[in-house]
Amino acid sequence: MKGTKILLAGVAAALVMVASAWASPQTVTLNVSGMTCPTCPITVKKALEKVPGVSQVEVRFEKKQVLVTFDDAKTNTDALVKATTNAGYPSQPDKATK
Numbered sequence: 477m478k479g480t481k482i483l484l485a486g487v488a489a490a491l492v493m494v495a496s497a498w499a500s501p502q503t504v505t506l507n508v509s510g511m512t513c514p515t516c517p518i519t520v521k522k523a524l525e526k527v528p529g530v531s532q533v534e535v536r537f538e539k540k541q542v543l544v545t546f547d548d549a550k551t552n553t554d555a556l557v558k559a560t561t562n563a564g565y566p567s568q569p570d571k572a573t574k
């Protein structure tokens with residue numbers, strides 16, 4: 477049954493390639509240490525929602541974090557960090573959730 481195994485491995489490899497070629501939603505957690513008052517997250521959220529490809533922004537004010545769901549074919553973590561930084565809130569991707 478060696479042939480079957482090789483065939484299955486080939487199919488699996490092809491599936492992985494197809495999956496990575498397709499845009500898939502990614503979620504990144506950004507640490508935004510400058511969010512110190514309750515209106516800060518509004519500014520941060522608006523800035524992130526303006527980035528093309530961002531589909532969801534969830535602010536966790538108590539943790540000073542923002543969860544961003546985005547289409548990795550249209551944008552990336554660097555662009556998200558830039559967006560919050562340009563809005564006056566420098567951020568870093570959370571290493572634990574990378």
Ligand SMILES: [Cu+2]
Pocket residue numbers: 511512513514515516517
């Ligand atoms: Cu504020």
